[in-house]
Amino acid sequence: MSAGGSSDTARTARSGRSPKPRLALHLQVVSRAAPVPASAQIRRWALATLKGSAEITVRIVGAAEARILNRRYRGRDYAANVLSFPYALRRGLVQGDIVLCAPVIAREALVQGKAVEAHLAHLTVHALLHLQGYDHLRRRDAARMEALEKKLLAKLGYPDPYDSPR
Numbered sequence: 001m002s003a004g005g006s007s008d009t010a011r012t013a014r015s016g017r018s019p020k021p022r023l024a025l026h027l028q029v030v031s032r033a034a035p036v037p038a039s040a041q042i043r044r045w046a047l048a049t050l051k052g053s054a055e056i057t058v059r060i061v062g063a064a065e066a067r068i069l070n071r072r073y074r075g076r077d078y079a080a081n082v083l084s085f086p087y088a089l090r091r092g093l094v095q096g097d098i099v100l101c102a103p104v105i106a107r108e109a110l111v112q113g114k115a116v117e118a119h120l121a122h123l124t125v126h127a128l129l130h131l132q133g134y135d136h137l138r139r140r141d142a143a144r145m146e147a148l149e150k151k152l153l154a155k156l157g158y159p160d161p162y163d164s165p166r
Helices: 010-014 039-049 062-076 102-112 116-131 139-155
Strands: 023-029 054-061 083-089 094-102
Touching: 023 039, 039 054, 039 116, 039 139, 054 062, 054 116, 062 083, 062 094, 062 102, 083 116, 094 102, 094 116, 102 116, 116 139
Parallel strands: 023 054, 054 094
Antiparallel strands: 083 094
16 A cells, blocks of 8 residues: 555544445355355355454255265264354454255255255355354243344344244
8 A cells, every 4th residue: 555545444433434334255066966055145144144343154964964064063974064163253253164964955945845945045144143153042041042043034034944834
């Protein structure tokens, strides 16, 4: 930057606004077993959910990889629909990985009478909340997390994920 120039950070500091959160999103698609959202769609979901800047990898996998990861990291021997791997939450920067199992999500959407896109959005939002420190181990925390998921998904134009039509 030249000596006479100004940066976005300097401008926002003077105006009292915080800098716009940044998102480094890496999409890895290794399964085409079901409909896969575009990177732009995942970015839209993430930006609506994140409170600050983030570096996130979203990996869309098949059932075999999801089962291996679930067994290795959670001790559960089945293909999970979504897994979250938070790495760091420091100074407003969220870092982590999200693994979405395309065939499991597609099957669940069919059984629950939901659109696959809506179910993918829900599970992505859910995982992003985990990366930011939310959990659902206690009833009160689960209620808080579900309420936030409903609010975020409504803002994105999706129906209540807990109001299954079937």
